[in-house]
Amino acid sequence: MAPLVSALRALDGVETRVLVTGQHRALLDSALAALGIVPDIDLRVSSGEGALDRMLAALLTAIGATLDRERPARVLVHGDTLTALAATLAAHLRRVPVAHVEAGLRSGDLFAPWPEEGSRRITGILADLHFAPTVAAADALRRENVPADAIHVTGNTVADALRMIQARIVARPDLAAAADRILARFVDRRIVTATMHRRENWPRLPAIARALARLARRDDLAIIIPLHPNPRVTDPLTAALGTLPNVALVPALDYPDFVRLMAASTLILTDSGGVQEEAPALGVPVLVLRDVTERGEGVAAGSVRLVGTDPEAIVAAATAVLDAPASTTPRQLYGDGYAADRIAAILVARLNA
Numbered sequence: 001m002a003p004l005v006s007a008l009r010a011l012d013g014v015e016t017r018v019l020v021t022g023q024h025r026a027l028l029d030s031a032l033a034a035l036g037i038v039p040d041i042d043l044r045v046s047s048g049e050g051a052l053d054r055m056l057a058a059l060l061t062a063i064g065a066t067l068d069r070e071r072p073a074r075v076l077v078h079g080d081t082l083t084a085l086a087a088t089l090a091a092h093l094r095r096v097p098v099a100h101v102e103a104g105l106r107s108g109d110l111f112a113p114w115p116e117e118g119s120r121r122i123t124g125i126l127a128d129l130h131f132a133p134t135v136a137a138a139d140a141l142r143r144e145n146v147p148a149d150a151i152h153v154t155g156n157t158v159a160d161a162l163r164m165i166q167a168r169i170v171a172r173p174d175l176a177a178a179a180d181r182i183l184a185r186f187v188d189r190r191i192v193t194a195t196m197h198r199r200e201n202w203p204r205l206p207a208i209a210r211a212l213a214r215l216a217r218r219d220d221l222a223i224i225i226p227l228h229p230n231p232r233v234t235d236p237l238t239a240a241l242g243t244l245p246n247v248a249l250v251p252a253l254d255y256p257d258f259v260r261l262m263a264a265s266t267l268i269l270t271d272s273g274g275v276q277e278e279a280p281a282l283g284v285p286v287l288v289l290r291d292v293t294e295r296g297e298g299v300a301a302g303s304v305r306l307v308g309t310d311p312e313a314i315v316a317a318a319t320a321v322l323d324a325p326a327s328t329t330p331r332q333l334y335g336d337g338y339a340a341d342r343i344a345a346i347l348v349a350r351l352n353a
């Protein structure tokens with residue numbers, strides 16, 4: 001979303017106010033800082049460990065009160081978090097139109113990813129403007145009877161953010177100094193990066209960790225795991241992998257550092273969504289620790305492979321890639337890196353209509 005904020009703020013005649021809730025505080029602050037975005041409103045809703053319904057209720061009422069004060073002409077939401085869902089509902093309950101960025105992503109399974117698939121389908125019902133990253137996402141919206149003239153295939157802003165941060169790293173290599181320090185510990189090894197945080201995978205983390213421990217027996221590898229700040233994720237991974245010399249469990253990295261780490265990797269194992277888009281753009285093979293994905297384009301292109309969470313399957317698939325390296329041709333599967341400008345132009349045209 002940060003690239004889109006910059007594009008909107010560059011426009012005359014439109015005032016763009018950025019609301020953040022702090023639902024994913026740790027990653028949010030670094031991503032916004034890396035792309036030079038200062039939020040206007042920070043609701044500081046504690047992500048805590050509360051039940052999802054309590055989180056959604058807190059987000060809904062806090063965002064609703066903000067909309068009553070701010071009285072926007074339109075609300076723009078990105079993706080599938082509870083924050084995006086709450087903002088969509090709060091706007092709808094006030095008849096404020098909603099535009100959805102990263103619209104149309106569907107896995108076909110309401111419980112994978114959970115609760116994101118449900119959140120983004122509900123958002124798709126209530127939004128009147130849909131910015132789809134790809135034709136496949138636009139087709140998914142059409143199957144849900146979203147009017148064709150409400151759908152715009154723009155690419156995803158993830159590609160914009162990646163393009164922008166790569167340019168910044170070239171200009172200022174020190175922006176990725178933390179990644180360089182981690183990589184310097186393993187100069188004689190190939191890098192496998194792993195990230196996982198999906199809620200539906202929490203019970204599977206011990207099994208995933210067993211697979212990573214098996215891979216860590218190889219003396220030609222180093223496995224680097226930036227840890228999502230949730231203790232439900234860090235605890236099982238630390239218990240299983242914390243003492244292995246060629247496994248580096250590190251705090252979640254600032255975006256420039258994580259981009260440098262991805263680019264230096266021979267293979268990435270992840271249950272992430274954005275990484276399924278970024279790694280192909282960097283030419284790095286990805287094994288997805290999920291059974292289904294809303295990003296089928298990467299699978300169809302051969303850049304991404306679904307391996308699930310069974311340790312044997314993960315080890316076999318990773319070994320196959322490591323022993324017969326796949327293509328490393330960068331693939332721009334989710335946009336050319338200029339989605340934000342397209343979306344901003346469409347939004348302004350709609351506001352002025």
Ligand SMILES: CC(=O)N[C@@H]1[C@@H](OP(=O)(O)OP(=O)(O)OC[C@H]2O[C@@H](n3ccc(=O)[nH]c3=O)[C@H](O)[C@@H]2O)O[C@H](CO)[C@@H](O)[C@@H]1O
Pocket residue numbers: 027078079080081084102113116117158195197226227251252253254255256258271272273274275278
């Ligand atoms: C179901 C699903 O797939 N939904 C996705 C989910 O986001 P996600 O699964 O992509 O979340 P993460 O994996 O945390 O990555 C987020 C970004 O963080 C960067 N990163 C990662 C580790 C690190 O140490 N340092 C970093 O900087 C990384 O490069 C990436 O750009 O929700 C978003 C909002 O609703 C959706 O838009 C998106 O579809």
